[in-house]
Amino acid sequence: MAYRTRPAVVGGATTLIPNSTGKSLEELLYDVAQKAVASAGITYDDIDGIVVAANDQYDGRAISVMAASGPVGGVDRDILCTPSAGEHAFVTGALRVASKLFDTQLVLAWSPAEVSSFSEAQRLAADPYYHRRLPLDELSSHALQASALGASVENLADLSHSVLTKNRANGAVAYPDIAAYSSGVPRGDHPVRWPIFSDMIAPPITGLVAMVLAGEDFVADRGLARPVWIEGMGWATEPSFLGDRNLGGLPSLEAAAAQAFAEAGVSDPVGEFDVAELADATPHQELLSYEGLSLCRRDGWEAALGDGTFHADGRLPVNLSGGALSVNPIFCTGLMRISEVARQLRGEAGAAQKEGAARGVAHAASGIAMQYNTVIVMNNQQPGTVQ
Amino acid sequence: MELMTRKEVWNITYNHALGKTASEFFTQIKESARILGRRCPSDGRVLVPPRAFSDESLEATDEWVEVGPGGRIEAFTITYEPFQNLPEPPYAFGYVLLDGASTAIGGYFKGIDLSDPARAAEKLVVGTRVKTCFAEEKDRIGDVLDFWFEVQD
Known part of the structure; x- marks a missing residue:
């Protein structure tokens, strides 16, 4: 694939909470995003775009990027959502950096453990014609x-x-x-x-993962520590x-x-x-x-x-x-x-x-x-x- | 200060359109107790359950083909917990490649004692021949629960 620049992982943060979080989803998102950006040795002003991934059924929120936009810095900033999977958010963020249209990307995925039954939430993914009537x-x-x-x-x-x-x-x-x-x-x-x-x-637990990506020029200009190249x-x-x-x-x-x-x-x-x-x-x-x-x-x-x-x-x-x-x-x-x-x-x-x-x-x-x-x-x- | 949680229950009803292909499939189950697939004109595959198009060739399917009633188990599981809008557990269900079909259809397995999972699993191993069974005509509503599979003697 013809990358215009090679993307690197330059920071990240993970939150894992087995029991009651005591925090709202927005508070958890704010915390993990702030930690991830700080871990890269940059500030939020350096973040060019954001890609998030979440499951509406688990969140109990339709189009969960709407809830996330504020806490992760998506207001007045480029933000996309890939509801299919967190890894797809990563690929999208990496390709955006590789295109050289963006110097940096913040990528996040999360899932709270607030739904009464993950199993029933997952059954919503089955087609309603041939598979909904199966367990x-x-x-x-x-x-x-x-x-x-x-x-x-x-x-x-x-x-x-x-x-x-x-x-x-x-x-x-x-x-x-x-x-x-x-x-x-x-x-x-x-x-x-x-x-x-x-x-x-x-057993499923509450989790949030945030990663920061940057291109070669940005990594070199800022002298970012320990980049991991894709x-x-x-x-x-x-x-x-x-x-x-x-x-x-x-x-x-x-x-x-x-x-x-x-x-x-x-x-x-x-x-x-x-x-x-x-x-x-x-x-x-x-x-x-x-x-x-x-x-x-x-x-x-x-x-x-x-x-x-x-x-x-x-x-x-x-x-x-x-x-x-x-x-x-x-x-x-x-x-x-x-x-x-x-x-x-x-x-x-x-x-x-x-x-x-x-x-x-x-x-x-x-x-x-x-x-x-x-x-x-x-x-x-x-x-x-x-x- | 107590950290609060808010419990919410939603009850939204959807009325999904099945389209012509699935409507005919369930009508044939209800009225004639038979399973039909659709053939893809470009690669000849018989898709069961039937679809209006093949997601491999992206061609519209153009022929109804009756499949089964015999077939072989491709995958199975047994579950012991209840699910919303389904009969009482335990369930055995899985996928069966019906004779004449190119793809396997999901359905329930019945006629097996599920109280001992290991012994039940021995009777459902992949490759086992099964036959399609149908509910009595008066009980059929045009649904996946109208048919099931039993191990052939």
């Missing part, structure tokens, strides 16, 4: 996907448990105060949607009807990864990346992501999980943050994957920091049964200047 929420779609995957992977339950154990151990280090089940993973609890058991998912981006979509898909694979992730890796010049992802953050609303999703991102084919999952390839001290640590299996700010989980890679590459990951992490990949999935897949490759060493 089809996101969790059901993930379970259907897991059942299809199980048709070609014999020991799926054991592999899922390995992923779960790995991510929960990482989550206990990265977010010890809020990670789900940080004291250990129970097994054999009741199924919430067969074959997904209650211990295999983390080397490649890819995104693709599966058909909207689950019955039109082979749920046991993810061709859209393969397409998104091919696009991002071609841009970034990646040919050996396991060898070339230092960290990866992958979609893992369920452990089965992370397994599918290994394959879609060419990290590991399904016939190698058992060996890779057995020898610790993707563990914290392995060749390519996956989800050092603990992933969504540990911390699940439900709608902004995708932007959080990108943010977590950027934090690693900026050396800001705290107890979860991988020493010397320079290059990483983030994968975000959203929609029913991972309908939308987005892949972002980042590097804290500045690649060749874009001409």
